[in-house]
Amino acid sequence: MKIKINEGFPETEITIDCPAATDEILKIVSILHSFDKKLTGTKDGKIHIIDIRDVLYFDSVDKRSFIYTSTDVYDTTFRLYEIEERLLGAGFFRSSKSQVINISKIASLCPDFGGRIEVTMMNGEKLIVSRQYAKNLKERLGLL
Amino acid sequence: MKKLMGLVIIIKSYAAMGFSGLIIAYMVAGWIYSTIRHEQFSNAIPFIFVIQGVLLALAISVLWYLFFTGAVFKKLRYSIRLIGFVLILVLILTGFLLMFFSQPTNWAKLWLIIAGIFVSVTAGISVLGEIYFRMTGKRYTQSLDKYKKKISNGKDEKY
Numbered sequence: 001m002k003i004k005i006n007e008g009f010p011e012t013e014i015t016i017d018c019p020a021a022t023d024e025i026l027k028i029v030s031i032l033h034s035f036d037k038k039l040t041g042t043k044d045g046k047i048h049i050i051d052i053r054d055v056l057y058f059d060s061v062d063k064r065s066f067i068y069t070s071t072d073v074y075d076t077t078f079r080l081y082e083i084e085e086r087l088l089g090a091g092f093f094r095s096s097k098s099q100v101i102n103i104s105k106i107a108s109l110c111p112d113f114g115g116r117i118e119v120t121m122m123n124g125e126k127l128i129v130s131r132q133y134a135k136n137l138k139e140r141l142g143l144l
Numbered sequence: 145m146k147k148l149m150g151l152v153i154i155i156k157s158y159a160a161m162g163f164s165g166l167i168i169a170y171m172v173a174g175w176i177y178s179t180i181r182h183e184q185f186s187n188a189i190p191f192i193f194v195i196q197g198v199l200l201a202l203a204i205s206v207l208w209y210l211f212f213t214g215a216v217f218k219k220l221r222y223s224i225r226l227i228g229f230v231l232i233l234v235l236i237l238t239g240f241l242l243m244f245f246s247q248p249t250n251w252a253k254l255w256l257i258i259a260g261i262f263v264s265v266t267a268g269i270s271v272l273g274e275i276y277f278r279m280t281g282k283r284y285t286q287s288l289d290k291y292k293k294k295i296s297n298g299k300d301e302k303y
Contacts, residue, residue: 091292091295103288103291103292103295104292104295104296106288108281108284108285108288109281109284109285109288110277110278110280110281110284110285111277111280111281111284112277113154113157113213114157117284118214126214140291141284141287141288141290141291142287142290142291143283143284143287
């Protein structure tokens, strides 16, 4: 596979020239799409574009959803299930009825009482995976 | 309100475990104590003991929550938390002893034995639990790291 990078263009455009759209090519496309996934959030009345790789987790309180990064908290108009759908394949998981966590931003995991899992995020914040969703996480990590 | 209810449920489940443990300790210690003293063990729990059991279980559950769940003492070393927990528990038990058995009786001795067993078992469970949680947590984190590598390479097709 040859990879060429041509600099000096105003926008980033990726073209794949190949004999056929094989599974491998589709995987590459899927990864590229996940890199392009961005969200918009508002903070202090201003709209911000947030790279999903910077998101620690999403939280929903009183029908309002929030985006948490290591430095800021943004409001978002998306409902949690919409966020979950949009982030499919981007390394996020539902940790409770009101939270979606970015796996790549987790520093460590520890079992907790009652079948729950305590998650320590890279910024030191501790979150809880409820018993209902702990099984899915364990399955995903190959622990079951 | 939601937070408060969550806290009540945690305290209630710890208290239920504590009360069960206390009753088991009473049955075992009562039977051993009466065997040693060649006395008849009545197999009935005195009402005062049940009241103490409930109060003690509640006190222990609050202590457990404060010391071991990370809700209050997040960064304190485990050994220090354990010492603090046992010391306060011994103080509470001594208070109970003075309050309920101001006159020296056989029951007070039995109660002391039960309290001793209870403190040791609670401390033991706490130590074993901590070891288990740490070991399991290490295994979970190792799996997490492997999974992170997997997703960074785009190898997780399922999710």
